[in-house]
Amino acid sequence: MKKKLLITGAAGKVGWSIARKLRETGRYDIVATDLEEDAERDIASLDVTNAEDVRRLAEGVDTILHIGWAEDDEDFLGKVLPVNVTGAYHIYEAARENGVRRVVFASSNHATGFYRAGENVEPEDPYRPDSFYGLSKCYIELLGRLYADKHGISSFNVRIGNYPGNRPPASRRALKIWISERDLASLFACCVEADPKIDFLSLYGTSANSDNYYDIAYLKDLIGYEPQDDAAELQAEAERLYGGLKDDEQPLQGGGFTNR
Template sequence: MSAETVPQKPVLLTGASGALGRVLTRALGEQGWTLRLTDRVPFPDPLPEGARFQLADLEDGPAILRLAEGCGTILHFGGISVEHPFETVIGPNIRGLYHAYEAARRERARMIFASSNHAVGFHTRSEILDDTCSLAPDGYYGLSKAYGELMGGLYRDKHGVESVFLRIGSCFPEPTDARMLATWLSFADLSRLITRATLAPNLGPAGSVVIWAASNNSRMTWWRHDGRAVIGWAPQDSADSYAAALEGKTSGNPVVERYQGGGFTAIDYSRRDTGAA
């Protein structure tokens, strides 16, 4: 197996039992990576050769430190993955994130953080965002992702920890509504993105990059200018072939349709206006 496709050190994947964790375990395992997998629930699939799984809670700092020993990269996909009340989100997504970054600091490992478009979800769909845009989380989940990017900046500036922040759009087997014609990220493009984010020799003078993690969708007109050239990633798939079936499939909710974050923006929305222009 070529050194160009296999990291020299083991890779820790948190959230391995989740939907995207399982996709990555299969794809990276097929490439021959040495994987350390963890989640708070058992891994439901057969383990690839070279992978081992251990139950652990992200809030258990010593356990995360032990799992990361000797690892060169941490793929941090663990935590709450949809909108929930603050008290549900704060433990795994804030305290757990701190434990993951402490492990990265100790091991001098690169952090690849599964951030989200929901970190900027309250930007309107009429805006075009660069990777330097202001954070505008659309809920407590998005807030935790914005916090994660800020924590990554702290660990870069204070400890020299490299980070790749993946602002994931909508990563599903296929797009299911009109919004996803813009935001969809195929599983194959995700796997290729993780490969390049891990194997890129360096992240340039900044020490961290933001990636708009969406496939090559022609309707993706909200996001531009990110760090993909630094890591050598270009998406190969596209939602365009689904356009005829999905173009008119919208929510009918003016808040949902105004903002980039879609349905998350309308959860517990209590302003008197509807968010319309």
């Protein structure tokens, strides 16, 4: 039987790319959701702040890909806490109540943005969030740790680097942490398919960029992730398209998030 996946935020950049590419594989029964229903793209309505709706849609689900996110990432009291943190809590509670096997959360490189550029950071290193946005990703990763330890829900946190959709990376920093559409979809599929015995995993999600901030080679053996793309191959095209690349490199990995 096909695994049933519930995807939140499926109308957004990351969510739609994953929903569309995973549907193309024909391997999964996919329930794609976002705030607004979209019949054309077969997206159902689900606001993750509505506990009852989240619980209903999680019935019979094998894995939840939790990608939905309110945009204003520094509005702590207005968005970060009531939408993103509360929404993640509802997702994990619904997973517990429905016996969902795994939750894969769209985390972010900004959970560790205060490490210096050039410093090798492993996912197990201490959190160094660079913003309320990054801080809430740390909290939600730990929420996953709690539900893994206490309730046996396997929890994966993909710290996505930079995903600009179907455009090349637009800045020098983005070149180092970029992920292509096919690598993004393949990485989330690897997280769904990874050994059921892995109860908790945080990882950095990038393509095989020549000049990557992160060493992700070990993911091949661990979860079968073999990225196909390299941002360096798109640099010339990006420079043409944008009339040069934004020079946003800073001493710290989180770039502009560290000082805004």
